[in-house]
Amino acid sequence: xxxxxxxxxxxxxxxxxxxxxxxxxxxxxxxxxxxxxxxxxxxxxxxxxxxxxxxxxxxxxxxxxxxxxxxxxxxxxxxxxxxxxxxxxxxxxxxxxxxxxxxxxxxxxxxxxxxxxxxxxxxxxxxxxxxxxxxxxxxxxxxxxxxxxxxxxxxxxxxxxxxxxxxxxxxxxxxxxxxxxxxxxxxxxxxxxxxxxxxxxxxxxxxxxxxxxxxxxxxxxxxxxxxxxxxxxxxxxxxxxxxxxxxxxxxxxxxxxxxxxxxxxxxxxxxxxxxxxxxxxxxxxxxxxxxxxxxxxxxxxxxxxxxxxxxxxxxxxxxxxxxxxxxxxxxxxxxxxxxxxxxxxxxxxxxxxxxxxxxxxxxxxxxxxxxxxxxxxxxxxxxxxxxxxxxxxxxxxxxxxxxxxxxxxxxxxxxxxxxxxxxxxxxxxxxxxxxxxxxxxxxxxxxxxxxxxxxxxxxxxxxxxxxxxxxxxxxxxxxxxxxxxxxxxxxxxxxxxxxxxxxxxxxxxxxxxxxxxxxxxxxxxxxxxxxxxxxxxxxxxxxxxxxxxxxxxxxxxxxxxxxxxxxxxxxxxxxxxxxxxxxxxxxxxxxxxxxxxxxxxxxxxxxxxxxxxxxxxxxxxxxxxxxxxxxxxxxxxxxxxxxxxxxxxxxxxxxxxxxxxxxxxxxxxxxxxxxxxxxxxxxxxxxxxxxxxxxxxxxxxxxxxxxxxxxxxxxxxxxxxxxxxxxxxxxxxxxxxxxxxxxxxxxxxxxxxxxxxxxxxxxxxxxxxxxxxxxxxxxxxxxxxxxxxxxxxxxxxxxxxxxxxxxxxxxxxxxxxxxxxxxxxxxxxxxxxxxxxxxxxxxxxxxxxxxxxxxxxxxxxx
RNA sequence: GCGGACGUGGUGGAAUUGGUAUACACAACAGACUUAAAAUCUGUCGCUCUUCGAGCAUGCGGGUUCAAGUCCCGCCGUCCGCACCA
Numbered sequence: 001x002x003x004x005x006x007x008x009x010x011x012x013x014x015x016x017x018x019x020x021x022x023x024x025x026x027x028x029x030x031x032x033x034x035x036x037x038x039x040x041x042x043x044x045x046x047x048x049x050x051x052x053x054x055x056x057x058x059x060x061x062x063x064x065x066x067x068x069x070x071x072x073x074x075x076x077x078x079x080x081x082x083x084x085x086x087x088x089x090x091x092x093x094x095x096x097x098x099x100x101x102x103x104x105x106x107x108x109x110x111x112x113x114x115x116x117x118x119x120x121x122x123x124x125x126x127x128x129x130x131x132x133x134x135x136x137x138x139x140x141x142x143x144x145x146x147x148x149x150x151x152x153x154x155x156x157x158x159x160x161x162x163x164x165x166x167x168x169x170x171x172x173x174x175x176x177x178x179x180x181x182x183x184x185x186x187x188x189x190x191x192x193x194x195x196x197x198x199x200x201x202x203x204x205x206x207x208x209x210x211x212x213x214x215x216x217x218x219x220x221x222x223x224x225x226x227x228x229x230x231x232x233x234x235x236x237x238x239x240x241x242x243x244x245x246x247x248x249x250x251x252x253x254x255x256x257x258x259x260x261x262x263x264x265x266x267x268x269x270x271x272x273x274x275x276x277x278x279x280x281x282x283x284x285x286x287x288x289x290x291x292x293x294x295x296x297x298x299x300x301x302x303x304x305x306x307x308x309x310x311x312x313x314x315x316x317x318x319x320x321x322x323x324x325x326x327x328x329x330x331x332x333x334x335x336x337x338x339x340x341x342x343x344x345x346x347x348x349x350x351x352x353x354x355x356x357x358x359x360x361x362x363x364x365x366x367x368x369x370x371x372x373x374x375x376x377x378x379x380x381x382x383x384x385x386x387x388x389x390x391x392x393x394x395x396x397x398x399x400x401x402x403x404x405x406x407x408x409x410x411x412x413x414x415x416x417x418x419x420x421x422x423x424x425x426x427x428x429x430x431x432x433x434x435x436x437x438x439x440x441x442x443x444x445x446x447x448x449x450x451x452x453x454x455x456x457x458x459x460x461x462x463x464x465x466x467x468x469x470x471x472x473x474x475x476x477x478x479x480x481x482x483x484x485x486x487x488x489x490x491x492x493x494x495x496x497x498x499x500x501x502x503x504x505x506x507x508x509x510x511x512x513x514x515x516x517x518x519x520x521x522x523x524x525x526x527x528x529x530x531x532x533x534x535x536x537x538x539x540x541x542x543x544x545x546x547x548x549x550x551x552x553x554x555x556x557x558x559x560x561x562x563x564x565x566x567x568x569x570x571x572x573x574x575x576x577x578x579x580x581x582x583x584x585x586x587x588x589x590x591x592x593x594x595x596x597x598x599x600x601x602x603x604x605x606x607x608x609x610x611x612x613x614x615x616x617x618x619x620x621x622x623x624x625x626x627x628x629x630x631x632x633x634x635x636x637x638x639x640x641x642x643x644x645x646x647x648x649x650x651x652x653x654x655x656x657x658x659x660x661x662x663x664x665x666x667x668x669x670x671x672x673x674x675x676x677x678x679x680x681x682x683x684x685x686x687x688x689x690x691x692x693x694x695x696x697x698x699x700x701x702x703x704x705x706x707x708x709x710x711x712x713x714x715x716x717x718x719x720x721x722x723x724x725x726x727x728x729x730x731x732x733x734x735x736x737x738x739x740x741x742x743x744x745x746x747x748x749x750x751x752x753x754x755x756x757x758x759x760x761x762x763x764x765x766x767x768x769x770x771x772x773x774x775x776x777x778x779x780x781x782x783x784x785x786x787x788x789x790x791x792x793x794x795x796x797x798x799x800x801x802x803x804x805x806x807x808x809x810x811x812x813x814x815x816x817x818x819x820x821x822x823x824x825x826x827x828x829x830x831x832x833x834x835x836x837x838x839x840x841x842x843x844x845x846x847x848x849x850x851x852x853x854x855x856x857x858x859x860x861x862x
Numbered sequence: 863g864c865g866g867a868c869g870u871g872g873u874g875g876a877a878u879u880g881g882u883a884u885a886c887a888c889a890a891c892a893g894a895c896u897u898a899a900a901a902u903c904u905g906u907c908g909c910u911c912u913u914c915g916a917g918c919a920u921g922c923g924g925g926u927u928c929a930a931g932u933c934c935c936g937c938c939g940u941c942c943g944c945a946c947c948a
Contacts, residue, residue: 541948
């Protein structure tokens with residue numbers, strides 16, 4: 001028997017698909033459309049097995065839907081702008097563009113070798129000027145429509161490298177490259193006004209428009225948007241207020257606890273803090289320390305609660321004569337609300353921690369339902385639940401939800417504030433002080449201000465020079481790029497040197513895939529044919545940012561007439577990540593970013609992990625998603641080289657449920673390879689069987705084999721529909737085992753039916769082998785064009801069923817009953833069973849439960 | 863710190879959503895074939911015991927139910943996100 005040789009068959013079938021243009025998508029015909037999209041990759045160098053998992057899943061859906069008779073669009077491209085290209089340029093001196101396009105060449109070849117059913121004619125990279133010109137166009141359109149504004153925000157600044165740092169580049173408050181303590185700097189930047197659409201983005205999560213999205217993603221986005229009802233109010237100064245700060249405006253969601261207030265706090269970034277710091281070096285030092293934590297919310301909130309008391313007090317709004325101290329506190333975010341709070345330590349854990357540390361009052365004002373106000377007290381744990389207000393003047397006796405509006409009304413009546421809706425969501429800052437991104441198409445003129453680049457001058461192309469040997473952004477020191485004239489007055493002017501956040505690039509690529517055209521972002525007619533994406537697939541790590549930005553950006557595009565959908569992704573599937581241990585060189589004198597080791601650079605020996613190069617023990621770090629920066633990546637190449645693309649695809653989809661993270665292990669890959677051969681061995685002796693066996697199979701022929709065939713078709717179909725690829729594969733194993741056992745003694749017709757179903761069922765998973773088998777068995781045309789098999793309902797049912805029998809909830813035996821047996825008959829059979837009788841001896845039957853088709857439980861007592 | 867998830871044999875996992883816990887696969891072990899190896903095939907495989915039967919097992923501790931991996935309460939551990947990684 002000839003052994004299956006993927007090295008020979010796989011390239012041959014890929015060529016056949018290419019020549020037949022099998023996966024070319026055309027926006028016409030009477031078939032229903034189906035747009036399948038996996039989140040496009042960043043061209044980091046080579047694909048890793050996380051990519052294989054992601055794209056194999058999308059490919060199963062694309063091929064399955066094609067077989068189901070849909071007109072399928074399944075494109076591929078590159079999220080090609082971003083920092084890794086600049087980092088590579090700094091390290092090796094090359095150009096980000098060469099590095100990026102070089103990587104794309106390699107990764108395209110690797111992806112093609114996976115045998116993906118992709119329409120490669122639509123491929124593009126976001127760094128192609130033909131793509132980003134439209135992004136610049138849309139920016140100007142959005143600006144005109146008021147979707148964009150310029151304002152100040154904070155960035156991490158590395159004083160040595162003279163550059164802005166991403167949060168991930170700030171490690172323990174220091175720059176990852178320079179090691180210098182990071183400063184917070186205020187910069188004028190461009191923002192998309194996503195908060196203007198917060199309400200609709202939230203509403204769509206709740207009103208069924210995103211019914212095809214998983215609940216956990218919707219919940220995460222909902223919490224991220226963080227709509228809250230609360231009160232904006234002013235605390236009036238009592239003493240010590242600097243000029244212009246006679247009142248402090250705070251935001252609170254708990255105005256019902258105002259009587260429990262013990263201090264007012266402001267963020268270290270608050271203007272009041274800056275004002276006091278002018279002549280208080282100690283305060284300035286404190287603010288600097290707080291700012292050294294960087295800009296990330298995580299760092300700010302995780303830090304120990306610390307504060308600095310200002311020489312200022314404010315009046316309590318309700319209690320005559322009562323004053324409150326004012327603190328600068330490190331846990332208050334300038335970005336949220338007004339950057340200032342009032343604190344009620346008894347009913348907020350952060351406030352309580354702070355109050356205990358600085359010995360401030362803790363006044364309980366909400367009494368839990370089952371507690372007594374006279375004795376209720378708060379020690380280490382703030383009470384945040386519902387209850388009745390006490391210690392609170394005019395609010396006394398009210399439940400929390402009634403006290404809230406009453407407190408707001410009172411403050412409004414006093415003219416000191418207003419009830420408001422607030423969002424946690426912030427406007428989307430899109431300016432990046434980096435070279436390798438899409439240039440923001442504006443010009444700064446001393447006279448005319450900020451002026452858009454005229455349409456006919458687009459695209460603003462990135463200049464070729466990119467010298468990363470000096471600190472800072474190469475665009476800033478490129479006179480040819482920077483120096484220009486004002487399009488309005490003709491005077492000398494400066495070109496904007498910031499580039500777009502790469503999330504802008506990925507916020508509309510799906511629309512470009514659907515309808516590329518040279519003169520506009522989309523051809524609206526074609527875009528409207530394909531959109532929305534019917535099935536979007538990507539990592540759970542994108543649950544919030546990318547998916548929210550894309551939803552927002554699509555709304556902008558809709559208002560400009562580029563698309564006619566607000567929600568770009570009809571159905572979403574978030575797959576788990578492939579995670580792997582990280583390895584860190586123990587040499588702490590090296591910079592952190594240079595210490596990571598690839599898995600193939602280490603080996604395990606006597607329970608230790610050592611570096612192959614140095615022989616030294618390495619630090620085994622946490623298990624994390626595969627990423628190039630931490631080098632914990634595993635390439636699929638070796639597997640594909642040894643066993644073929646089909647085996648690699650099959651292996652990545654078997655075993656683990658798609659939505660769950662998997663810790664990478666190669667154990668089991670040989671099982672995938674054995675399966676490929678087992679299927680081939682099953683088909684090999686049956687050359688041309690489809691031509692010999694008739695289409696009609698007489699009733700009663702090989703009922704068990706036929707039932708297995710149809711049950712498998714039914715089950716695998718259902719599994720694919722629900723993204724249960726691991727279960728589909730387990731079912732296919734059972735089918736293959738059963739087919740193999742039955743084939744020698746079964747009729748050619750039943751065997752042919754089984755093999756025909758098998759070939760088509762495996763085609764989405766292992767398409768090359770499916771083609772080889774299909775051709776060998778006498779199939780017409782290509783397997784990728786063959787229709788999906790249909791299960792005959794009549795063949796699914798079995799005549800008898802097996803039911804377990806429990807006595808007092810413990811399984812004692814099982815009985816086989818006719819499928820149509822009624823309840824009494826089942827009860828009788830169960831009680832009469834010998835094994836059951838042993839447990840009924842000397843007992844009295846109290847209750848008898850029969851769940852039809854499931855289980856029998858006999859409850860007894862002595 | 864906040865938000866979202868996950869936790870079942872030596873390993874990856876299954877369990878029709880409250881109804882036979884461990885399907886399917888990997889690894890291991892034993893056997894067949896072979897001069898030998900590979901490949902292939904057959905069988906065993908959660909733990910404990912008095913093993914033909916029974917008891918105990920789904921991260922830990924409680925609870926609801928005739929029945930709990932599944933539901934509820936409280937812990938522990940791991941992963942993802944936290945706005946300039948993509």
